[in-house]
Amino acid sequence: xxxxxxxxxxxxxxxxxxxxxxxxxxxxxxxxxxxxxxxxxxxxxxxxxxxxxxxxxxxxxxxxxxxxxxxxxxxxxxxxxxxxxxxxxxxxxxxxxxxxxxxxxxxxxxxxxxxxxxxxxxxxxxxxxxxxxxxxxxxxxxxxxxxxxxxxxxxxxxxxxxxxxxxxxxxxxxxxxxxxxxxxxxxxxxxxxxxxxxxxxxxxxxxxxxxxxxxxxxxxxxxxxxxxxxxxxxxxxxxxxxxxxxxxxxxxxxxxxxxxxxxxxxxxxxxxxxxxxxxxxxxxxxxxxxxxxxxxxxxxxxxxxxxxxxxxxxxxx
Amino acid sequence: xxxxxxxxxxxxxxxxxxxxxxxxxxxxxxxxxxxxxxxxxxxxxxxxxxxxxxxxxxxxxxxxxxxxxxxxxxxxxxxxxxxxxxxxxxxxxxxxxxxxxxxxxxxxxxxxxxxxxxxxxxxxxxxxxxxxxxxxxxxxxxxxxxxxxxxxxxxxxxxxxxxxxxxxxxxxxxxxxxxxxxxxxxxxxxxxxxxxxxxxxxxxxxxxxxxxxxxxxxxxxxxxxxxxxxxxxxxxxxxxxxxxxxxxxxxxxxxxxxxxxxxxxxxxxxxxxxxxxxxxxxxxxxxxxxxxxxxxxxxxxxxxxxxxxxxxxxxxxxxxxxxxxxxxxxxxxxxxxxxxxxxxxxxxxxxxxxxxxxxxxxxxxxxxxxxxxxxxxxxxxxxxxxxx
Numbered sequence: 001x002x003x004x005x006x007x008x009x010x011x012x013x014x015x016x017x018x019x020x021x022x023x024x025x026x027x028x029x030x031x032x033x034x035x036x037x038x039x040x041x042x043x044x045x046x047x048x049x050x051x052x053x054x055x056x057x058x059x060x061x062x063x064x065x066x067x068x069x070x071x072x073x074x075x076x077x078x079x080x081x082x083x084x085x086x087x088x089x090x091x092x093x094x095x096x097x098x099x100x101x102x103x104x105x106x107x108x109x110x111x112x113x114x115x116x117x118x119x120x121x122x123x124x125x126x127x128x129x130x131x132x133x134x135x136x137x138x139x140x141x142x143x144x145x146x147x148x149x150x151x152x153x154x155x156x157x158x159x160x161x162x163x164x165x166x167x168x169x170x171x172x173x174x175x176x177x178x179x180x181x182x183x184x185x186x187x188x189x190x191x192x193x194x195x196x197x198x199x200x201x202x203x204x205x206x207x208x209x210x211x212x213x214x215x216x217x218x219x220x221x222x223x224x225x226x227x228x229x230x231x232x233x234x235x236x237x238x239x240x241x242x243x244x245x246x247x248x249x250x251x252x253x254x255x256x257x258x259x260x261x262x263x264x265x266x267x268x269x270x271x272x273x274x275x276x277x278x279x280x281x282x283x284x285x286x287x288x289x290x291x292x293x294x295x296x297x298x299x300x301x302x303x304x305x306x307x308x309x310x311x312x313x314x315x316x317x
Numbered sequence: 318x319x320x321x322x323x324x325x326x327x328x329x330x331x332x333x334x335x336x337x338x339x340x341x342x343x344x345x346x347x348x349x350x351x352x353x354x355x356x357x358x359x360x361x362x363x364x365x366x367x368x369x370x371x372x373x374x375x376x377x378x379x380x381x382x383x384x385x386x387x388x389x390x391x392x393x394x395x396x397x398x399x400x401x402x403x404x405x406x407x408x409x410x411x412x413x414x415x416x417x418x419x420x421x422x423x424x425x426x427x428x429x430x431x432x433x434x435x436x437x438x439x440x441x442x443x444x445x446x447x448x449x450x451x452x453x454x455x456x457x458x459x460x461x462x463x464x465x466x467x468x469x470x471x472x473x474x475x476x477x478x479x480x481x482x483x484x485x486x487x488x489x490x491x492x493x494x495x496x497x498x499x500x501x502x503x504x505x506x507x508x509x510x511x512x513x514x515x516x517x518x519x520x521x522x523x524x525x526x527x528x529x530x531x532x533x534x535x536x537x538x539x540x541x542x543x544x545x546x547x548x549x550x551x552x553x554x555x556x557x558x559x560x561x562x563x564x565x566x567x568x569x570x571x572x573x574x575x576x577x578x579x580x581x582x583x584x585x586x587x588x589x590x591x592x593x594x595x596x597x598x599x600x601x602x603x604x605x606x607x608x609x610x611x612x613x614x615x616x617x618x619x620x621x622x623x624x625x626x627x628x629x630x631x632x633x634x635x636x637x638x639x640x641x642x643x644x645x646x647x648x649x650x651x652x653x654x655x656x657x658x659x660x661x662x663x664x665x666x667x668x669x670x671x672x673x674x675x676x677x678x679x680x681x682x683x684x685x686x687x688x689x690x691x692x693x694x695x696x697x698x699x700x701x702x703x704x705x
Contacts, residue, residue, distance in 0.1 A: 152402075227427055279352065
């Protein structure tokens with residue numbers, strides 16, 4: 001009965017944010033893009049249990065693919081998104097075929113290696129990517145031919161919000177499907193899943209590929225809205241920050257990805273705006289607080305409180 | 318929904334405009350790295366800006382000037398673009414300034430074009446940035462501007478063969494390209510072009526290779542800090558100086574890290590547009606005020622880029638207030654005296670034309686400190702990379 005309530009509330013908040021912060025739309029759009037990336041990481045790490053610190057590889061590839069597509073082929077935003085998704089998924093598939101054969105630390109190291117390889121390749125292919133100067137000359141057509149990208153970033157916001165909502169809905173369906181449940185099973189115990197006849201390897205490759213596609217979409221959105229792609233989209237910082245946001249919110253829960261990203265980015269933004277010189281302290285304190293006091297992430301905070309309250313009621317009765 | 322939000326924005330803007338009209342404060346948004354590994358840039362800019370304000374007051378003509386600082390971290394165009402958008406829409410700044418990295422500057426080009434906001438680049442040194450918007454003005458330098466005069470000077474000194482060793486990243490490759498093109502055009506020969514990985518900690522193999530090739534000089538470009546320490550140390554230890562292979566560089570001996578290089582730095586030759594030891598009234602006033610306000614602070618090229626950038630902004634505000642296109646018009650062709658020497662904002666490239674000095678590191682007998690002593694000057698060099 002209440003299953004529609006949470007998504008409705010979140011959407012209402014997104015709408016309210018648009019009205020309440022008309023001057024911060026660019027920032028809100030960045031939050032949405034980051035939510036997409038963290039969602040992709042949630043599918044890969046939170047659900048399928050694939051330990052990765054290299055999600056930026058697919059993010060950056062999506063960004064460069066969409067950027068190059070816009071520069072050389074067409075400025076159609078939706079086509080660009082598809083290209084970004086396809087590029088991200090393709091890289092995830094190819095690298096995943098090798099990566100999913102490894103576990104633990106080896107896997108983490110290899111995911112970092114893939115992102116570093118992409119970074120160096122983009123750095124060397126200066127003629128194509130612009131190298132350290134960044135890929136420029138991205139000019140976007142109006143979304144659906146109707147909504148041109150405007151100065152205040154209104155179109156960018158609604159565009160990114162629509163994409164995020166669609167991806168979220170898709171993931172909500174996916175994670176409730178048999179495939180999604182089998183991923184959870186693999187997360188809990190790969191050996192048991194193998195014993196009941198599930199091909200753990202191929203399921204993980206599939207999850208990694210889908211996650212790669214979503215990260216590609218996030219990168220493509222960033223390229224289209226910033227109109228510039230830099231080597232930083234492959235940076236380790238992006239992979240690491242996405243992981244921190246996911247852990248902050250709570251891995252293995254889709255809303256965890258959303259909450260973690262929003263809280264991290266808002267705290268980051270407010271702290272950096274108020275004290276551009278020492279704001280990193282605040283971020284450090286926040287991460288320490290969550291890791292020590294709410295180890296399952298902020299998404300589990302209301303649950304814990306509700307349980308406590310219900311428990312108290314039962315005790316009284 | 319859109320209509321309601323437009324109304325809301327309009328109402329908010331009207332309210333803001335009402336506040337603005339009385340005070341007549343012109344805001345300048347400074348986007349620079351204030352945190353992380355590149356925070357030195359931000360500190361240098363901010364110190365220089367505060368020195369300028371202390372010397373000239375916070376009023377330009379009838380307008381009061383206020384600086385709003387925003388942290389960009391490292392190269393991060395996504396973030397810089399959204400910060401710039403916020404500065405323009407919410408804080409309603411009339412001028413933008415800062416920009417250490419090329420992609421960060423490029424990211425704001427479409428914005429400043431639309432909002433007609435004069436944007437003064439304090440550092441980013443890729444020539445082509447200014448082609449992206451006519452509202453970009455640059456008070457730093459470009460890679461070509463210092464590399465080509467160095468090649469010219471070296472050739473005139475009788476240096477005919479050079480090996481280049483650069484760090485393998487954007488600016489390093491730009492420096493290599495610029496030096497090589499300029500040197501070979503004049504008839505010199507680049508015998509070897511070595512690109513060293515950014516993470517190199519031991520330069521011995523590269524410098525040994527250079528030593529074996531016996532060129533007249535070695536040209537180098539390294540990011541500031543530890544790589545420069547190690548490189549110059551290795552250059553001396555491997556006896557390249559004794560072999561008569563001269564060191565040719567640009568920013569390697571910049572003032573903030575110069576004392577750290579120690580005795581190994583003495584005799585290094587560089588071509589650059591600013592030396593902290595530049596002998597002029599303006600420079601002495603600047604460095605003295607800086608030392609007085611921020612004990613321990615040292616002026617280097619990024620300080621002077623910011624100092625001159627603010628000077629240019631004061632000039633634009635005084636003549637044109639918040640009228641962007643008029644301000645650009647007023648800035649183009651302006652000539653003034655900077656701590657680095659005479660400057661002219663070139664109307665075509667919108668980068669300052671300036672003197673490039675050939676310097677040699679010496680120990681100053683009076684202070685006992687290492688200084689970049691100016692030995693020669695190539696006057697009025699424009700942005701030579703513009704037409705390349």
